[in-house]
Amino acid sequence: MFIRMEQRPEPSKTMVYVSPLIAVVLTILTAMVMFEIMGVDPIRAIATFFIEPISSLNGVAELCVKATPLVLIGVGLSFGFQANVWNIGAEGQLTIGALAGGGIALAFYNDEFALLLPLMLIAGVAGGMAWGAIPAFLKTRFNTNEILTSLMLTYVALLVLSYLVHGPWKDPDGQNFPESRLFNDAAMLPVLIEETRLNVGWLLALFVVAAGWVLIARHIIGFQIKVIGMAPMAASFAGYKEKRLVWLTLLISGGCAGLAGTIELSGAIGQIVPVISPGYGFTAIIVAFLGRLHPVGVLFAGLLMALTYLGGDSAQITMNLPNAVTGVFQGMLLFFLLASDVLIKYRFRFGTPSVAKEAAE
Amino acid sequence: MSMDWLVPALLTIITAATPLVFAAVGETVVEKAGVLNLGVEGMMIIGAIAAFATAVSTGSGLLAVVAGAFAGLLLALIFGLLTIYLQSNQVATGLALTIFGLGLSALIGHGYVGKTFAGLPKLDIPGLTTIPVIGPILFGQDGLVYLSVVNVALVAWFLSRTRGGLLVRAVGENHDAAHSIGYSVTLIRMGAILFGGAMAGIGGAYLSLAYTPLWVENMTAGRGWIALALVVFASWKPWRGFFGAYLFGGITIIQLYAQGMGVEVSAQFLSMLPYLATVIVLVIISRDEAKARLNAPACLGKNFHASG
Numbered sequence: 001m002f003i004r005m006e007q008r009p010e011p012s013k014t015m016v017y018v019s020p021l022i023a024v025v026l027t028i029l030t031a032m033v034m035f036e037i038m039g040v041d042p043i044r045a046i047a048t049f050f051i052e053p054i055s056s057l058n059g060v061a062e063l064c065v066k067a068t069p070l071v072l073i074g075v076g077l078s079f080g081f082q083a084n085v086w087n088i089g090a091e092g093q094l095t096i097g098a099l100a101g102g103g104i105a106l107a108f109y110n111d112e113f114a115l116l117l118p119l120m121l122i123a124g125v126a127g128g129m130a131w132g133a134i135p136a137f138l139k140t141r142f143n144t145n146e147i148l149t150s151l152m153l154t155y156v157a158l159l160v161l162s163y164l165v166h167g168p169w170k171d172p173d174g175q176n177f178p179e180s181r182l183f184n185d186a187a188m189l190p191v192l193i194e195e196t197r198l199n200v201g202w203l204l205a206l207f208v209v210a211a212g213w214v215l216i217a218r219h220i221i222g223f224q225i226k227v228i229g230m231a232p233m234a235a236s237f238a239g240y241k242e243k244r245l246v247w248l249t250l251l252i253s254g255g256c257a258g259l260a261g262t263i264e265l266s267g268a269i270g271q272i273v274p275v276i277s278p279g280y281g282f283t284a285i286i287v288a289f290l291g292r293l294h295p296v297g298v299l300f301a302g303l304l305m306a307l308t309y310l311g312g313d314s315a316q317i318t319m320n321l322p323n324a325v326t327g328v329f330q331g332m333l334l335f336f337l338l339a340s341d342v343l344i345k346y347r348f349r350f351g352t353p354s355v356a357k358e359a360a361e
Numbered sequence: 362m363s364m365d366w367l368v369p370a371l372l373t374i375i376t377a378a379t380p381l382v383f384a385a386v387g388e389t390v391v392e393k394a395g396v397l398n399l400g401v402e403g404m405m406i407i408g409a410i411a412a413f414a415t416a417v418s419t420g421s422g423l424l425a426v427v428a429g430a431f432a433g434l435l436l437a438l439i440f441g442l443l444t445i446y447l448q449s450n451q452v453a454t455g456l457a458l459t460i461f462g463l464g465l466s467a468l469i470g471h472g473y474v475g476k477t478f479a480g481l482p483k484l485d486i487p488g489l490t491t492i493p494v495i496g497p498i499l500f501g502q503d504g505l506v507y508l509s510v511v512n513v514a515l516v517a518w519f520l521s522r523t524r525g526g527l528l529v530r531a532v533g534e535n536h537d538a539a540h541s542i543g544y545s546v547t548l549i550r551m552g553a554i555l556f557g558g559a560m561a562g563i564g565g566a567y568l569s570l571a572y573t574p575l576w577v578e579n580m581t582a583g584r585g586w587i588a589l590a591l592v593v594f595a596s597w598k599p600w601r602g603f604f605g606a607y608l609f610g611g612i613t614i615i616q617l618y619a620q621g622m623g624v625e626v627s628a629q630f631l632s633m634l635p636y637l638a639t640v641i642v643l644v645i646i647s648r649d650e651a652k653a654r655l656n657a658p659a660c661l662g663k664n665f666h667a668s669g
Contacts, residue, residue, distance in 0.1 A: 327464020
């Protein structure tokens with residue numbers, strides 16, 4: 001007996017939504033095997049990872065805080081990925097955006113005025129866009145591969161951050177730690193629930209989800225993005241300007257990442273530190289795929305991925321597991337998702353195919 | 362002017378270039394077969410930790426290198442199964458490989474932080490290695506450096522002069538044609554992918570065994586991505602990839618020596634050089650769109666599914 005893969009006449013719409021669920025279940029099962037091998041009680045580890053972190057109000061608030069950058073960046077990236085524009089340098093765009101927003105906060109560290117926060121957020125978006133504009137320019141002008149350039153620029157951005165916090169932006173009144181001054185109150189995003197870190201940034205993320213939904217579903221640009229990704233020839237016949245969409249998708253994803261960076265600083269951290277993001281820019285790639293490149297899907301995927309960060313922390317604290325487990329979880333999840341996605345276009349059939357039967361006779 | 366700095370500088374270039382040579386040559390074969398595996402960084406880092414862990418527990422450099430190659434190969438196997446048999450998107454799967462490799466290596470490496478390894482033994486031929494300048498450079502390297510050169514020569518010969526190499530290229534240029542005359546696209550591609558994985562693994566092993574014989578999280582620091590850029594830079598030619606890697610080795614040492622020579626630049630700006638150089642190199646090589654397309658394997662990144 002033999003299993004063969006057969007192309008479906010039409011891609012299965014059901015499988016588009018079932019596949020992420022299969023991937024999550026397979027990841028959890030594999031993780032349990034992995035914990036067993038590591039000599040850890042799998043049930044307890046899974047509970048520590050996925051249930052314990054959100055069993056309190058504060059936990060749920062933290063989940064949203066962590067999901068904020070993932071959702072923001074994930075929505076931005078999903079536009080590009082649909083149009084086959086592979087921006088994988090969101091981490092760098094986040095960093096430069098954070099530096100632009102944070103730079104404003106530091107420039108006005110003594111002045112508390114109401115417009116400071118909006119100014120920072122705009123600067124953050126602009127900074128991320130500027131960093132995303134470089135691969136866009138290089139791709140449209142010199143035909144360079146945006147995957148490699150956006151990634152190289154991520155390393156450059158992280159070094160710029162390192163230079164600033166170790167040098168010119170170091171707190172002059174601090175104890176020589178590589179950290180900036182603390183932002184003043186007017187530079188901090190208002191907290192939504194007392195005693196937690198949940199802030200207005202989460203609402204901004206939800207707003208971007210809604211805006212993204214409208215753009216992709218109702219706006220001509222969303223339509224063009226989808227056509228370019230699915231049928232580049234048809235798009236060029238229809239006269240869509242591919243270069244314009246490269247610019248647009250990289251600016252959108254860069255801007256979203258920059259906004260995420262500024263929100264991270266003015267919502268959660270409160271000053272510029274050497275490590276602003278634990279890899280949100282990369283994890284957001286998984287978020288975008290897991291969310292089916294759709295803003296609403298990205299929202300749920302972002303929450304799930306945020307949970308893996310919290311789970312990693314709580315597993316480290318209560319079970320002394322290295323929090324690198326989070327990265328393994330995330331990588332596995334993407335593998336299983338990509339594998340399950342085969343079910344969208346293909347189906348599996350058991351038994352020998354008829355042609356082979358004839359040949360055998 | 363004293364030439365004392367010359368030999369150490371050249372030696373540093375060699376150590377900086379060797380991991381790139383391995384990874385770039387492996388990926389050249391993969392891409393020649395029409396597959397774009399963006400997971401080089403992940404395969405390198407997993408090779409680095411597998412090799413280091415083996416070196417620490419067995420003390421054997423040879424076993425360590427084999428372990429590094431095998432670890433890279435295993436990760437490549439996942440990539441191959443997903444992209445070839447399950448038709449997953451090559452770009453996304455390569456990214457997944459990198460994310461997974463970085464996470465898994467950090468998990469495995471958790472217990473190896475702070476451990477040390479003596480490093481790979483270096484060739485020492487009495488009379489030859491002591492020749493000034495040429496001696497230590499030609500006859501004083503560790504085995505992997507020599508292997509990297511031999512490997513480039515073999516791959517260049519294989520791709521251009523053998524039937525097997527012709528098949529690899531055929532599959533990369535036109536998989537439907539290769540399939541229709543009866544060659545197994547899937548098997549040839551799988552072979553290329555596994556070879557690329559093993560090479561990336563050895564490149565990673567070189568980092569943790571010779572370049573800096575210890576384990577640091579994320580120690581590949583983007584070298585896998587630079588290797589990918591080198592393949593494009595070299596127009597998919599093994600020897601050009603080799604020289605490209607040495608060029609990058611040269612850039613790496615500017616970073617180390619500029620400060621020694623009293624140049625007043627922050628360390629961070631010097632550390633940006635390899636990444637900026639990669640971007641510049643990509644611009645130069647991709648500028649001529651027609652030429653760039655001519656050099657690239659025609660089926661690069663496209664999945665193959667035999668219908669029927």
